[in-house]
Amino acid sequence: MKEILSLDHVSYTYESVEGESRKAVDDVCFTVWEGEWIAIVGHNGSGKSTLAKLMIGLLFPEAGKLSVFLEELNTENLWDIRSRIGMVFQNPDNQFVGSTVQDDVAFALENNGVPFEQMVPRVHDSLAQVNMEEFLDHEPHHLSGGQKQRVAIAGALAMRPKLLILDEATSMLDPQGRDEVIKVVDELKQTTGLTVISITHDLEEVLLADKVIVMNDGKMMMSGKPEEIFSHDEQLEAIGLDLPFASRLSRLLREEGIAIQGQHTTEKELVNELWTFHCNK
Structure with a gap:
């Protein structure tokens, strides 16, 4: 696989008019490979939007290195690189x-x-x-x-x-509209090999991603496959993120004494286990 984008210990600090500073992105490292769908999630103020601005050159890192298509992003190659990003x-x-x-x-x-x-x-x-x-x-x-x-x-x-970045692209849509957009993006990824970075606060949206990056207070809190991330349900809720419906219901059923195995992220997975549990009783 080809490397599409990488952040190597990237940091960025905002300076206010009062002279106060706030580190919006703090020592973040990750790599995006060709054909991957990466979901970046976090609450408001976690650093997601600043990451998006850094990826397309609206901002430049104050520390670290950000490379796109194997080139370190700078003022000289900015427009050429942007022409290859949607x-x-x-x-x-x-x-x-x-x-x-x-x-x-x-x-x-x-x-x-x-x-x-x-x-x-x-x-x-x-x-x-x-x-x-x-x-x-x-x-x-x-x-x-x-x-x-x-x-x-x-x-x-x-x-x-070569790269499509969705910056909260479904946050203003109703459920039907959101499902339409996510379905289109998933089909494009499957048929064309498009690389996708989805920046969102909606954890239902990340289920199709290959890897999830969780941001909190400018730092990369955790990364992994969706099922790995959702297994840390208490940590996610502690930073203000909602779990998918199936994950919340799985936990509630376990609390009621029903032997639910694993961390289900989709309703289909949960229904299948409940059906198996019912048939075996």
């Missing part, structure tokens, strides 16, 4: 600039000098990837929340990025 933010309305869906998806391509004869098929292909091709001539602001985020993802995909 970014989808929390509020899709803040990203729309075109009067129609296809105009909006084409905007970044036009800015980067992509010839018209290449632009048209790339717009159609990227919208087809997120199942929004039939909305080519629709006004973006008339779409549902989930549809808007799919268009925002299409705009990022049209640039053919």
Whole structure:
């Protein structure tokens, strides 16, 4: 596997107008490999948003080294590296600039000098990837929340990025819209090998990730596969994170004397065990 992004003892401190300082990212180390889905979770103020800004060069580390595509990110290579990264933010309305869906998806391509004869098929292909091709001539602001985020993802995909970063991209969506976006991203990862970094506070969203990084007070508190992370339920709740429904219910059932084995992260896993338990009684 190729290394896509790495942080080597990265730190960043904010200075306030009163002269006070706050270390938002403190000695963080991790590596993202090609084709991985990494979920970064934490409560507000944990350092997630600062990490996102560091990854795309809106901020630069005060200490440590941040490399993207094997190059240390700096002012000289910033624009070249950004052209290979797709970014989808929390509020899709803040990203729309075109009067129609296809105009909006084409905007970044036009800015980067992509010839018209290449632009048209790339717009159609990227919208087809997120199942929004039939909305080519629709006004973006008339779409549902989930549809808007799919268009925002299409705009990022049209640039053919090597890395897609979702910065709280589902936090303003209803459950249906969130499920739509997560399903699209998962299908893209499976079919194209896209590398995904999802920055979120929603632990339900991280179940599809290959690895989870938990941030707390600027530090990397723990990392591992979702099932490993959710086994630390009391630690996660202590820093203000909600567990997936199946994990909470598993614990409550154990407290009531029902012999639930393991730490279930999905309702399907829990239902299967309960069914087996019932059949064996």
